[in-house]
Amino acid sequence: MILIFIFTTQILLFLLHFFLYKSMVRFLGVVNPAYLGALRIILGLLSVSFMAASLAAFRYFNAATRAGYALAAGWLGMVYSLLLASALLWLVFAVTKIFNLPVNFRLFGSVLYGAAIVISVYGFFNAAHPRIKTIEITLPNLPPSWQGKTAVWVSDMHYGQIWNAGTAQKTANAVKNLKPDIVFLGGDFFDGTAANYNQLTEVYNNLGAPWGTYFVPGNHEEFGGDIDNNVYARAIKLTDIKILHNEMVNIEGMQIIGSDFTLVRKDAQLQEMLNNAGLNKSQASILLRHEPSLVGTAAKNNIGLQLSGHTHGGGQVWPLEIFTHMIYGAYDTGLHQLEQTTIYTSTGAGSWGPPVRIGNRPEIVQIKFH
Numbered sequence: 357m358i359l360i361f362i363f364t365t366q367i368l369l370f371l372l373h374f375f376l377y378k379s380m381v382r383f384l385g386v387v388n389p390a391y392l393g394a395l396r397i398i399l400g401l402l403s404v405s406f407m408a409a410s411l412a413a414f415r416y417f418n419a420a421t422r423a424g425y426a427l428a429a430g431w432l433g434m435v436y437s438l439l440l441a442s443a444l445l446w447l448v449f450a451v452t453k454i455f456n457l458p459v460n461f462r463l464f465g466s467v468l469y470g471a472a473i474v475i476s477v478y479g480f481f482n483a484a485h486p487r488i489k490t491i492e493i494t495l496p497n498l499p500p501s502w503q504g505k506t507a508v509w510v511s512d513m514h515y516g517q518i519w520n521a522g523t524a525q526k527t528a529n530a531v532k533n534l535k536p537d538i539v540f541l542g543g544d545f546f547d548g549t550a551a552n553y554n555q556l557t558e559v560y561n562n563l564g565a566p567w568g569t570y571f572v573p574g575n576h577e578e579f580g581g582d583i584d585n586n587v588y589a590r591a592i593k594l595t596d597i598k599i600l601h602n603e604m605v606n607i608e609g610m611q612i613i614g615s616d617f618t619l620v621r622k623d624a625q626l627q628e629m630l631n632n633a634g635l636n637k638s639q640a641s642i643l644l645r646h647e648p649s650l651v652g653t654a655a656k657n658n659i660g661l662q663l664s665g666h667t668h669g670g671g672q673v674w675p676l677e678i679f680t681h682m683i684y685g686a687y688d689t690g691l692h693q694l695e696q697t698t699i700y701t702s703t704g705a706g707s708w709g710p711p712v713r714i715g716n717r718p719e720i721v722q723i724k725f726h
Contacts, residue, residue: 366407372439373403379442383449383465406432410549413517417550425517425549426711433479433710436673437472444468479673479712484523486705486718488530494726495660496696497640499609502725508534508565509721511542511646511665512704514576515556516549519706527705527720528559534722538567538607541597542665543574543617543646546588547708553591561595567607569597572614574646574666576708583616600644604633611641613659620645623653630657648687648701655697662699663721669703674715689716 377399386392409428412421445465452459495502508531515524531539541560546553563569571592573583580586584601592599600614613633620626630653635641637658645654648664667688670677680688684701692699703719 362407362411366404369406370403372435373399376435376438376442379445380465380469383442383445383461384469385462402431402435413549415550417517417552421550422517422520429518429710430480430712433673433712434473434476436710436712437476437479437714438469441465441468441472475714476712479710479714482717483707483711483713486527486530486720488534488722489702489719490722490724491691491700492724492726493661493698493700495640495642495698496658497638497660498725499640501608502610502640505537505725506534507538507540507723507725508536509540509542509663509700509702509723510705511663511702512544512574512668512706512708514544514547514704514706514708516547516551518711519547521552521555521559523706524556525559528563530720532564534720536563536565536722539563539565539569540612540642540644540663541569541571542644542663542702543572544576544665544704544706544708545571545574545592546576546579547706548576548579553587554594557591557595557597560597569595570605570612570614570644571597571599572644572646573599573601573617575617578618583618602629602633604635609640611635611639613641613643615643615645617646620650623650626650626653627657648684648699651687651694651697651699654699655694659697662697664699664701665704667701667703668707669713669716669718672707672714672716673710673712677715 377395380386386395405428409425413425445468510527510531513519513527560569577583577588580588583589589599602616602619604611604613613635615626615629620629635657641659643654643659643662645662645664647666651662654662667680667684670680670689686692687699687701689701689703702721703716705718705720707713
C-alpha cells in the first residue's frame, strides 16, 4: 500500500508539473530551445523533489534533510499557486476563443504568474505567524470554580523537519503568556517525519497552567504505530502533559473527555466511549476531539463544548475548503452551536506539507469561560 501511494503521488506530481510546463510555454511565449530544455529539466527535477525529500525526512533528521524537505515543501506550496494561475489562464483563453476577444497572453500570463509568486511568499509568512484567537464560551452547568477561567486550545502544530524546536518554543511561550488555567493540545503535535521528539515536547513541559496540560492524539500521531507506546507517546510521557486516550478526567467539577481519532470514527463508537468513561450528562463537560465529527452524538450527550482541529481552517489553502466543507459541513472551521453544544474547530497552529497558509490564518485559541 505504501509503494502504491508513493507511485500514485509521484505520477500525479509529474502530471501537474507537465501541465505547468505546457502552460508556461504557451502563455509566456517560450520558444528558445535552450530555455525550453532548461525549463524541462528544472520542472522535471522539481516534480520528484518533494517525494524524494519526504522519503529522506521520514528516516533521517539532520541539517541536510531539514533543508531539502523545507525547499521541496516550499516549492510544492508555490507550484500550487502557479497551477491555479495556469488554470485561470486556460479558462480565459477558452473565453477569448469563444468570443473572439484580443488578449496579450504573454503580458497577462506574466502578471498572473508574478501574482502567484507574491501570494505564495505571503502564504509562507502567514503560516509562520499564528495569531491569538480569543473566544468567550458560556457553558451549561458551569462549575463556580470555572467562572472567569481561561483555557488554551492548540492543535495541528505538525512539528518535525520544518516546524522544529524553535517554532515549538515560540508557540509554548505564546501559550504561557496567556496565563491559562488549563491547556489542551489537540493532536497532530508531530508531523510524522523524523525529529528530536523529546526536544519538541520538552518546551511544553510546565506551561504554568495550575490545572495542567492535556493532550489528545491526532491522525499524525498514529504514523508511529501503537498510539499508547509509540515514539510520540513516549516523548509526551516524559513531560507533565497528560494524554487522554478515550478517557475522562474531572477537574474542579468539569468533565474533560479525550477522544481517539481512529478507534472512534462512528457515532456508536463515541457513544460507547462516553458510556465507558462514565459521563454524567447533568454536569458540565468538554470533549477534546481532533476531528470535527460526530457532533450530533456530542449534543445528544449534553456535551457543553467540543474542541477540534484537523481541517487547517478548511484545507490550509484556498479553495480546498470546498472539500472540508463537503466532509464536515459547517463544522469544518470556526465557532458553531448545535442545541446546547458549542463546537469550535481551530485552524491549527502549524501546517502540513507546504508551509503555506492562503485564505486562513494559523491560530492559538484562548477560551474564556462564563
